[in-house]
Amino acid sequence: MENRVAVISIIVEKTGDVEALNALLHEYGDHIVGRMGIPYRQRGVNIISVVIDAPQDDIAALAGRIGALAGVNAKTAYSCVQD
Numbered sequence: 001m002e003n004r005v006a007v008i009s010i011i012v013e014k015t016g017d018v019e020a021l022n023a024l025l026h027e028y029g030d031h032i033v034g035r036m037g038i039p040y041r042q043r044g045v046n047i048i049s050v051v052i053d054a055p056q057d058d059i060a061a062l063a064g065r066i067g068a069l070a071g072v073n074a075k076t077a078y079s080c081v082q083d
Contacts, residue, residue: 001055005033005079008063010048016071024069025050028062 031054038047052059059076067074
């Protein structure tokens with residue numbers, strides 16, 4: 001299966017399951033190109049962007065697993081770039 005480049009945008013609320021989120025990101029670490037986290041203290045949320053280069057099924061699986069965590073929301077944007 002061809003790899004796709006995508007960014008997964010994640011918003012973690014104060015009560016979000018951060019330990020499980022970090023475990024998932026570690027599990028997919030071989031595919032992660034980079035990540036950036038921004039604590040937005042005034043709103044009590046953390047915003048994380050994860051750039052990933054992986055098969056589309058793997059990207060969708062990771063985003064789905066992240067979105068299923070308590071207090072965590074995730075959306076994915078795909079690039080048209082494929083290998």
